[in-house]
Amino acid sequence: MGQDSNRNNEYNDPFMYATILNAFMTDRNPMQVLAGDIGHMIKVVANLGKTRKMAQMKIEQLQQQMAKVEDNIASVNPSTVGNRLNKLR
Numbered sequence: 001m002g003q004d005s006n007r008n009n010e011y012n013d014p015f016m017y018a019t020i021l022n023a024f025m026t027d028r029n030p031m032q033v034l035a036g037d038i039g040h041m042i043k044v045v046a047n048l049g050k051t052r053k054m055a056q057m058k059i060e061q062l063q064q065q066m067a068k069v070e071d072n073i074a075s076v077n078p079s080t081v082g083n084r085l086n087k088l089r
Helices: 002-011 014-027 030-076 084-088
Strands: none
Touching: none
16 A cells, blocks of 8 residues: 555656646746647648648549540550450459
């Protein structure tokens, strides 16, 4: 039982908590930190939407290029049963 009480005291150092609380209250205003975090989260979500739109546009562009390449291949080499592009689909 003596070891348990020592273990609890180890994590309940009032000086440590006082130092952390003092540093937090004097160095940063908690409301400013909270507002900054919320602003950052809004920016991240907005950027995710933009990134998704850009990725979708890139996918569509690549699909168009792929269709052009397939058309060019089909115009030069008539489609056969063993065509590699047909097997990939």
